[in-house]
Amino acid sequence: MKTVLTIAGSDSSGGAGIQADIKTITAHGLYAMSAITALTAQNTTGVYGIMEVTPEFLANQLDCIFKDIYPDAVKIGMVSSAALIEVIADKLKEYKAAHIVVDPVMVSTSGSRLLAEDASKTLIKTLIPLAQVITPNIPETEVLCKMDIKNAGDMEQAAVKIAEFTKGAVLVKGGHDLNDANDLLYEAGTFEWINGERIENPNTHGTGCTLSSAIACGLAKGDTLSDSVKAAKEYISGALRAGLNLGHGSGPLNHMFRI
Ligand SMILES: Nc1ncnc2c1ncn2[C@@H]1O[C@H](COP(=O)(O)OP(=O)(O)O)[C@@H](O)[C@H]1O
Numbered sequence: 001m002k003t004v005l006t007i008a009g010s011d012s013s014g015g016a017g018i019q020a021d022i023k024t025i026t027a028h029g030l031y032a033m034s035a036i037t038a039l040t041a042q043n044t045t046g047v048y049g050i051m052e053v054t055p056e057f058l059a060n061q062l063d064c065i066f067k068d069i070y071p072d073a074v075k076i077g078m079v080s081s082a083a084l085i086e087v088i089a090d091k092l093k094e095y096k097a098a099h100i101v102v103d104p105v106m107v108s109t110s111g112s113r114l115l116a117e118d119a120s121k122t123l124i125k126t127l128i129p130l131a132q133v134i135t136p137n138i139p140e141t142e143v144l145c146k147m148d149i150k151n152a153g154d155m156e157q158a159a160v161k162i163a164e165f166t167k168g169a170v171l172v173k174g175g176h177d178l179n180d181a182n183d184l185l186y187e188a189g190t191f192e193w194i195n196g197e198r199i200e201n202p203n204t205h206g207t208g209c210t211l212s213s214a215i216a217c218g219l220a221k222g223d224t225l226s227d228s229v230k231a232a233k234e235y236i237s238g239a240l241r242a243g244l245n246l247g248h249g250s251g252p253l254n255h256m257f258r259i
């Protein structure tokens, strides 16, 4: 069985983070493992607390995983501090991890900071260059390329700018676009638009986490990045379309739509 490791934060309400990742990986028929960077006290209305693990304990989790069940792909989500980012980068290099997907989580949909301000530089310098693909949403893309994004042309320009400091591909997600939910993959100098249809569903908690885990599943199975992104886009669209109405805020996705 193919295996996927998620390195991310726990979401107590089960919609995003580690919980979304494990649901996604399981729904793809792969074996999920996790290294938890932080506990969050969170629900569909917001993030009410964050408790980070120590760098030593994160290293301990990663050693246990890599020495025993080597992951076929690794997805990285919320990592809130520079010290934790450095541990992950060191361990991924030490164990020669392959098929790394980095979702550069910075701010939750509900507006809470999930990455310390001083940690962005470390993320860009140490972790992002290890990734086969990074998957910023539009606000994250604006931070990474230091420009405003208003349209598809801006997304293309931003992807090229970001690719100057990443070694891998860039997927600029269009979920925050006001018009369509079209994502842009920029890989080896080529643009590929993965178009979607905007689904009228206010419950989008965990869409980014789910998409990046689904991409990691495709890569773990040996699919190309392009095919992995297309399949992940279909998965997220299915989970949004199936709908769930839980909680008082932006609720979670429905991962059971294929069952
Ligand atoms: N309302 C929507 N309808 C269809 N697809 C959506 C919608 N909202 C987000 N998506 C898709 O979900 C994925 C995650 O995108 P996005 O919401 O931009 O990320 P994040 O959760 O990191 O902010 C992308 O593939 C995006 O196109």
Ligand SMILES: Cc1ncc(COP(=O)(O)O)c(N)n1
Binding pocket: 008, 009, 010, 011, 016, 017, 018, 040, 042, 077, 078, 105, 107, 108, 109, 110, 114, 204, 205, 206, 207, 208, 209
């Ligand atoms: C632990 C954790 N990781 C990631 C997110 C981002 O997800 P979203 O953008 O849907 O709020 C989150 N809210 N919590």
